[in-house]
Amino acid sequence: MGSTDAARQAEATRADILRHAEELFIHYGFWKTSVGDIATCCGMSPGNLYRYFRNKRAIGLAVVGRFLEMSEAAMAGGSILPTDTPESRIRIIIETGVGHLVNEMSQNPKIVELVDFLCGDEEGIALLHRHIAWKRDRIARELGRGIEQGLFRDADPQKTAATILMATKVFWMPPALAQWREKDTILPELSEVLDLVFDGLKVQ
Numbered sequence: 001m002g003s004t005d006a007a008r009q010a011e012a013t014r015a016d017i018l019r020h021a022e023e024l025f026i027h028y029g030f031w032k033t034s035v036g037d038i039a040t041c042c043g044m045s046p047g048n049l050y051r052y053f054r055n056k057r058a059i060g061l062a063v064v065g066r067f068l069e070m071s072e073a074a075m076a077g078g079s080i081l082p083t084d085t086p087e088s089r090i091r092i093i094i095e096t097g098v099g100h101l102v103n104e105m106s107q108n109p110k111i112v113e114l115v116d117f118l119c120g121d122e123e124g125i126a127l128l129h130r131h132i133a134w135k136r137d138r139i140a141r142e143l144g145r146g147i148e149q150g151l152f153r154d155a156d157p158q159k160t161a162a163t164i165l166m167a168t169k170v171f172w173m174p175p176a177l178a179q180w181r182e183k184d185t186i187l188p189e190l191s192e193v194l195d196l197v198f199d200g201l202k203v204q
Helices: 003-028 035-042 056-077 086-107 111-119 122-148 157-167 174-178 183-201
Strands: none
Touching: 003 035, 003 056, 003 111, 035 056, 056 086, 056 111, 056 122, 086 111, 086 122, 086 174, 086 183, 111 122, 111 174, 122 157, 157 183
């Protein structure tokens, strides 16, 4: 087997490990799942699994990283059209991202355990900060377009984007969403918050 084939096989094995790990985390929770459990589901020994991931922490980070990548792909693709206004683009980015999270949580309530793990891990926090920066940059880009078109007040797009994320922070937090009184009001209430945000951004 050539080096390219070996690399592809290793990547396929890593993906298989993550798929099984995610299924176990969702079913039993992150804390109750062991490396041995994951290895058994993959049909390999724990020792063999350690050739691909150094420990359960590394597997957990990789699972969360893949979730964040999927969320970013949804926000980047979404239903954005070339004719959309900067406001509608920002709304789509935020509502798609939150919608993706709400959908995952409704199907997999134990995802909150992965968030607890993430927020208690230094590398996990760095991963989360990179994701937040990605969202901030996407929103800032659209704010810049809106300012150029005379739709939004002239302000630093990066700072304003950070403020928008802060204003909607509760909607991005799985522990908060898990306690939401009426689950079917999450997205409508997010839309109402965004109405207030854009009322303050628009040129009067």
